[in-house]
Amino acid sequence: MRAYELIRRKRDGEKLSAEELEWLVFSYLEGEVPDYQMAAWLMAVYFRGLDVEETAHLTGAMVRTGQLLDLSGIPGIKVDKHSTGGVGDKTTLVLAPWLAAAGLKVAKMSGRGLGHTGGTIDKLESIPGFRAELTVEDFLNQLEAVGVAITSQSYALVPADRKLYALRDVTATVESVPLIAASVMSKKLALRTDALVLDVKVGKGALAKDLKMARELASLMVDIGKRAGRKVRAVISDMEKPLGRAVGNALEVEEAIATLQGNGPEDLVELCLFLGSQLMELAGLAESEKEAREKLKRVWEEGRAWEKFKEWVKAQGGKVEAVENPSLLPQAPEELVIASPSAGFVEAVDALAIGEAARILGAGRERKEDPIDPAVGVILEAKVGDWVEEGAPLARLRVREKGVEEAKALVAQAFTLGNQPPPPKPLIYEVVS
Template structure:
């Protein structure tokens, strides 16, 4: 085989064999295929597309390019959840202890945030003392002991994807559904879970803003997972406004704790129950969605999920006192209101603008190597459908000194207030199981 022939074949719209895709990826990681050849192949794949078989072959080649996480030492059904990224998406912080309280084993590798979307690892590290770097033996032992562990994904997992994504980022080939699906699912397959629940976001704050494209991505990722022998379901969910009210690392932790106490936002609570019910059914831990949901609601109301969160935080070195004293989380010194210019109903909130405002304040990063400020962010007061009066706060900017003017400008244009209330949008737009 040779790289030139494989590039030409895909350029001409022909189907590549699994052996050709595997050879190309293996040689690229080994340095025998040059960046310019990989970039040419990516553009050919972007323009000509990859069918389901090619996408699966690419996914498996990416997954094999690095370390495979061996979870065989964990007793029980191993569950993982992946979100395609959104604004205010602190679902893992609620869902992981909730599923663990229900008897699932949540063994999750997560990443840091990049761009306007937040990363689970950044949120967890807002808890004083919380460690996200874990050795594999420690990770497995903690899941067996507590039912849950979330660790930072290492550089050894799926290195081929990291190299290819750097090229996609500079060659205008990022927004290819097969390439996105392979990138996401390679990491999920390499991390070894039995059950994978996918939360595919759509709307103004999502990577896939078009609902039809989000459903296509969901179908392809489910197909890849099933062909690889995993139990997979995908929910396409609304990200046309932030999830919950808190957008920022420490304040999202506080909101997750409130949700585990039964006092969280309705949309966040509902999404966690929906994702959790699907996970329990796929894992054989519930006989129906109705019984699964009833069990999860019982664990929320009874405090068992909150107790599991406390146990999880302590197990990874965090200060469990934050459960009862959220003020121990990092606090921003400034709280600046964003006021409504008129009376009426909030008919739209541009989630992307809210996410960009939080990033401007330091809650997110523009480059991978940047740090984040756990204390800053945006705290919404109104959501879509809320009635507001002129001069009432729509949100608060939680800040130090960085980025306040930029955040104010972004948030001033993020809210649309009109005379009549808006039509409601469903939180779960579609469920993809096949």
């Protein structure tokens, strides 16, 4: 086979076979296909697309470039949850211990943040001592003993995805539905859980800017999962505005703690309940969404989810005293208030602008190798639908010295005020199964 022919055929809209896609992926990983040819092929896919079969074959080839993490030796039902990325999305920090306390085994590989979206690993590493890189042996032992284990992506699992994503990131081919689906699902299929729920974000702060793209991505990932014999559902949820009030690593850990203790923002609690109920149903621990929600609420109200969170943090080396007393989490030296220029109802809060502001302050990365500041970020004092008086705080910025003026301007511009309360918009749009 020749890379030139596969580039030309995909450029012309032709379908590639499983054997051709496997050859291309392995040849690129081994250095036989150079970056410039793979970049040309990725751009051809960006414009011409891949059908469902091609995407499934590409995903399978990527999985086979690395190890498979078999969890079948661990008793219990193993589950995973994945989000396509958003602003203020600390759902995993709340939901993983919550589900573990309800009787499931939560096994997850998570990533670091890039651009305006935060990464679960960065958030967890803002807890002093937390160890995000687990060996396979430690991961399996902790999953069995504690019921929840989250690790950063292993170099041994799906190495093709790591190399391909880095190339997509510098060739403007990230926003391709089949390439996103193959990237996400290759990591999910390499970790052999029994059930998977995908949280597909849609809106300004998400990869999918509109419902058409979100539905296409959700359907494609569900199809790939089912072809591989997995129980999988996708939930399409809102990312026009940030989730919760906190945006920034230690700030989001603090909000997750408050949520587990019963004091979290309404939208975060509802999303966790909805995603959790989907997994409880898929796993067979509840016969309906209503029954699943009731079981999860009981676990939450009895404090078992909060206790499981502390057990999980301790197991991965984190200082439990820092989560019991969040003032021991990283703290920024200065706080700035963004005041409302007039009285009115908050009609919109631009998630992308808030995420960019947090990144500029140091909470996120522009490049994968950039360091982050776990203490900085944005706290929303006003949410969509709230009435604010002139001069009242819209948001608070936790800052050091980096990017303060630019971040202030972005946060101020993110709020739209009006004379009438805005019509309610759904947090959950639909479930794709």
